[in-house]
Amino acid sequence: xxxxxxxxxxxxxxxxxxxxxxxxxxxxxxxxxxxxxxxxxxxxxxxxxxxxxxxxxxxxxxxxxxxxxxxxxxxxxxxxxxxxxxxxxxxxxxxxxxxxxxxxxxxxxxxxxxxxxxxxxxxxxxxxxxxxxxxxxxxxxxxxxxxxxxxxx
Numbered sequence: 351x352x353x354x355x356x357x358x359x360x361x362x363x364x365x366x367x368x369x370x371x372x373x374x375x376x377x378x379x380x381x382x383x384x385x386x387x388x389x390x391x392x393x394x395x396x397x398x399x400x401x402x403x404x405x406x407x408x409x410x411x412x413x414x415x416x417x418x419x420x421x422x423x424x425x426x427x428x429x430x431x432x433x434x435x436x437x438x439x440x441x442x443x444x445x446x447x448x449x450x451x452x453x454x455x456x457x458x459x460x461x462x463x464x465x466x467x468x469x470x471x472x473x474x475x476x477x478x479x480x481x482x483x484x485x486x487x488x489x490x491x492x493x494x495x496x497x498x499x500x501x502x503x
Contacts, residue, residue: 356387357393359396360397360403361400364387366387366390367390367393368387368393370388371387372385373385373386376441377441383441404493405492416467417464417467421460424461427454427457428457431450431453435449435452438452472486473486474486
């Protein structure tokens with residue numbers, strides 16, 4: 351069994367520097383199918399630094415160009431739907447047909463966000479006083495770390 355290089359930090363794959371690993375089990379057989387490397391504090395610091403550098407480029411990219419990047423990501427997910435579905439089935443036990451629909455659905459979600467990003471309009475707020483103009487302008491604020499528990503099955 352090999353350790354999968356499960357962390358993509360600053361464009362480089364890594365197995366992580368944490369002393370422990372996480373086992374991935376095939377739910378149909380109980381067999382360990384992979385060991386995932388885990389991040390330590392140093393890995394997290396490198397990831398944060400890389401995200402901050404990437405954000406400086408991303409925030410200067412127009413909404414139309416960001417939309418193109420996301421649409422390409424959606425296309426890649428759809429092109430790789432069969433491979434993604436096989437991995438979902440192996441790891442989660444989900445029927446292959448459902449896993450394939452999930453992969454295509456992921457592409458649809460990415461497309462939706464690509465379009466929403468192009469519609470990040472500002473607005474004019476009615477002022478309280480004469481001679482005042484209030485505007486809301488939307489702009490990227492930076493990387494956000496969000497964690498959610500795995501929720502399948």
